[in-house]
Amino acid sequence: MKGVEAEFIDFHVHMPYWIRDPVKSCRRLLLEELTAGAISAVVIGVDASLETIKSRVTPREITEAAMEDFDYLAFQQVGYIGRMIMEPEKFLDDFLGDFHKHRRGPEDLRACRSVEPRFFYTIVSYKPGMEEEVAQIVRSDSSILGVKIFPTFHFTRPDSQRLYPVYKAVEEAGGLVVVHTGCDPGPWELTRFCREARPSYVARAAKRFENLVFVIAHLGAYSALKPGIYFEETLKALSLENVYADTSAADPFFAAMAVKEGYADKILFGSDYPYVSGYNVAMAVKDILSLDIDNNDKEAVLRYNAEKLLNSLPRGRQKPG
Numbered sequence: 001m002k003g004v005e006a007e008f009i010d011f012h013v014h015m016p017y018w019i020r021d022p023v024k025s026c027r028r029l030l031l032e033e034l035t036a037g038a039i040s041a042v043v044i045g046v047d048a049s050l051e052t053i054k055s056r057v058t059p060r061e062i063t064e065a066a067m068e069d070f071d072y073l074a075f076q077q078v079g080y081i082g083r084m085i086m087e088p089e090k091f092l093d094d095f096l097g098d099f100h101k102h103r104r105g106p107e108d109l110r111a112c113r114s115v116e117p118r119f120f121y122t123i124v125s126y127k128p129g130m131e132e133e134v135a136q137i138v139r140s141d142s143s144i145l146g147v148k149i150f151p152t153f154h155f156t157r158p159d160s161q162r163l164y165p166v167y168k169a170v171e172e173a174g175g176l177v178v179v180h181t182g183c184d185p186g187p188w189e190l191t192r193f194c195r196e197a198r199p200s201y202v203a204r205a206a207k208r209f210e211n212l213v214f215v216i217a218h219l220g221a222y223s224a225l226k227p228g229i230y231f232e233e234t235l236k237a238l239s240l241e242n243v244y245a246d247t248s249a250a251d252p253f254f255a256a257m258a259v260k261e262g263y264a265d266k267i268l269f270g271s272d273y274p275y276v277s278g279y280n281v282a283m284a285v286k287d288i289l290s291l292d293i294d295n296n297d298k299e300a301v302l303r304y305n306a307e308k309l310l311n312s313l314p315r316g317r318q319k320p321g
């Protein structure tokens with residue numbers, strides 16, 4: 001790739017879940033990122049309310065949701081989704097029983113800062129019913145870059161008033177909000193369960209909080225059954241000044257499309273490591289480098305857009321350390 005700097009910022013990454021010790025997990029992540037050529041990474045926490053999930057994802061709901069997606073299920077044949085539909089009760093027990101393995105709270109993220117404060121930015125996860133607590137965490141820890149909302153398993157629309165105290169705290173701190181969009185592994189592959197994770201709802205929140213930066217994760221495109229599910233909404237939302245999108249877990253085709261539609265300066269590279277199985281950070285970078293777009297745009301997506309955005313934010317400027 002003549003002329004393209006392969007140095008990059010990974011704007012969407014998670015702590016390896018198979019290493020529970022947070023310091024060791026962050027060290028493993030650092031190694032992965034440095035090996036691939038990263039100069040900085042934004043580590044995103046994961047949290048949820050199991051009560052909320054249990055009340056919304058029942059075996060009966062799964063069966064009904066599967067009926068709605070019947071044609072897609074028959075066509076795509078995603079193995080574990082088939083098992084989930086055949087045995088929804090067992091699937092839910094296993095899935096919810098495993099959730100704690102993936103939970104990463106503010107204290108876990110702090111470990112990454114202790115491992116390499118000049119490399120890692122951290123984003124804490126929202127948790128339904130804990131709006132004031134999350135807002136307080138953001139206010140009290142100036143090393144936190146922002147908050148992530150998972151409208152899928154949080155069952156919270158990004159424009160929900162419930163989130164206003166959180167948005168207000170991040171806005172006042174000078175941070176940013178990342179919103180998961182599209183579907184999500186687990187029951188959230190069924191479209192009934194991902195319908196709250198729409199970029200158009202992010203756009204509504206972004207219009208209400210004009211001084212707050214929103215990042216649409218996965219370009220609104222991630223879905224095993226319907227790849228590109230809400231991508232058109234992402235393109236519309238990107239016309240708002242305070243809205244960006246990250247490339248993580250979306251087919252790189254959509255990143256190229258967004259660039260060609262004129263949003264080269266709004267797209268941030270993200271690997272979603274280690275949550276895309278069989279894929280790593282270096283492969284995600286390679287995918288961007290091999291896109292049929294200008295070299296300047298590749299560099300913007302991989303590094304310069306993230307640098308500019310971070311420099312524009314009080315919480316992004318205070319370079320860790």
Ligand SMILES: [Zn+2]
Pocket residue numbers: 012013014044248272275
């Ligand atoms: Zn992610």
